[in-house]
Amino acid sequence: MKIDIQNLVRKNILELKPYSSARDEFEGENGIFLDANENPFGELNRYPDPYQRKIKEKLSELNQISAHNIFLGNGSDEVIDLAFRIFCEPGKDKVLTFSPTYGMYEVSANINNVELVNLDLNEDFQIDLETLKPYLNDENLKIIFICSPNNPTGNSIKNIKYILENFNGIVFIDEAYIDFSPEESFRNQIKKYPNLIVSQTFSKAWGMASVRVGIAYASDEIIRFYNKTKPPYNISQLNQNAVLDALNDENIKLIQDNIKLILNEKKLLIENLEQLELVKKIYPTDANFVLIEVGNADLIYKKLVEENVIIRNRNSVIKNCLRITVGSPEENLKLIEDLKSIT
Numbered sequence: 001m002k003i004d005i006q007n008l009v010r011k012n013i014l015e016l017k018p019y020s021s022a023r024d025e026f027e028g029e030n031g032i033f034l035d036a037n038e039n040p041f042g043e044l045n046r047y048p049d050p051y052q053r054k055i056k057e058k059l060s061e062l063n064q065i066s067a068h069n070i071f072l073g074n075g076s077d078e079v080i081d082l083a084f085r086i087f088c089e090p091g092k093d094k095v096l097t098f099s100p101t102y103g104m105y106e107v108s109a110n111i112n113n114v115e116l117v118n119l120d121l122n123e124d125f126q127i128d129l130e131t132l133k134p135y136l137n138d139e140n141l142k143i144i145f146i147c148s149p150n151n152p153t154g155n156s157i158k159n160i161k162y163i164l165e166n167f168n169g170i171v172f173i174d175e176a177y178i179d180f181s182p183e184e185s186f187r188n189q190i191k192k193y194p195n196l197i198v199s200q201t202f203s204k205a206w207g208m209a210s211v212r213v214g215i216a217y218a219s220d221e222i223i224r225f226y227n228k229t230k231p232p233y234n235i236s237q238l239n240q241n242a243v244l245d246a247l248n249d250e251n252i253k254l255i256q257d258n259i260k261l262i263l264n265e266k267k268l269l270i271e272n273l274e275q276l277e278l279v280k281k282i283y284p285t286d287a288n289f290v291l292i293e294v295g296n297a298d299l300i301y302k303k304l305v306e307e308n309v310i311i312r313n314r315n316s317v318i319k320n321c322l323r324i325t326v327g328s329p330e331e332n333l334k335l336i337e338d339l340k341s342i343t
């Protein structure tokens with residue numbers, strides 16, 4: 001199957017002459033810079049590298065992926081939104097999601113006036129291929145979003161390979177929680193599948209949600225369209241510095257230790273939840289959160305808020321389900337004590 005990426009791109013983006021910044025036109029690091037109307041005084045006076053080359057070099061080393069296959073966004077939210085802007089003609093094209101899932105795909109679809117086809121995951125929160133198949137040949141269907149491990153259910157999605165091999169549009173795999181999962185990332189498959197975008201983030205396992213940096217791994221061609229369409233300086237120097245600091249060897253070891261700690265806490269949390277009568281079901285999870293079913297989610301949510309413990313009430317999405325993020329040992333203990341005192 002030969003996929004023509006250019007054929008999937010919106011005509012206006014294909015023909016777009018991108019903004020050329022001062023930092024695009026002269027790439028050297030040394031000199032007297034009188035080209036960008038910057039202020040000569042101060043410490044944060046210069047525009048940042050529009051392509052975040054130092055971060056990409058580090059990520060490239062770390063993951064054995066060429067820097068040409070990496071895009072950095074102002075959070076994954078920007079990575080998602082740009083996919084709409086590059087591939088989906090407003091009022092004409094469609095995207096497809098599997099619910100329940102992360103809410104931003106739908107919000108981004110609505111912002112971009114792109115129709116969203118939503119298929120329900122089955123009772124194991126897996127994709128039902130028979131339901132999906134008729135949609136795979138719709139030429140206005142441009143992107144299929146797959147969140148794995150899925151938020152808010154926590155499980156990894158199977159059958160992704162089938163979709164990659166049978167869909168001619170873009171397959172967007174959101175791997176925000178992959179570092180907590182025993183499953184392998186799809187980022188190593190971008191050479192094999194030119195229509196694949198794998199998004200990851202510094203917000204979860206890396207512990208830098210406030211920094212707002214998301215990552216896309218994809219073919220050179222897709223990354224070029226991302227670079228062409230993004231705002232010129234989409235990641236501030238402060239945020240680039242924070243990510244660069246986090247990418248040193250010592251810190252990477254710390255992050256890996258923290259992931260182990262969180263996974264160990266998750267195991268303990270689940271063991272404790274299993275002892276509680278009010279917990280009807282605990283769903284399997286490969287992420288840093290647990291979805292549970294209870295008798296009355298609204299009530300339990302409210303009681304926990306009274307105890308100053310805030311979890312996510314997902315009752316409106318999955319009946320009587322609550323999503324609990326794994327916290328510190330003390331936080332998890334407090335949650336369990338509070339849950340014990342309810343009933």
Ligand SMILES: *Cc1c(COP(=O)(O)O)cnc(C)c1O
Nearest residue numbers: 075076077102151176201203214
């Ligand atoms: C938390 C989360 C993200 C992260 O978004 P950022 O904008 O990078 O903070 C992305 N996708 C999913 C499914 C998430 O749950």
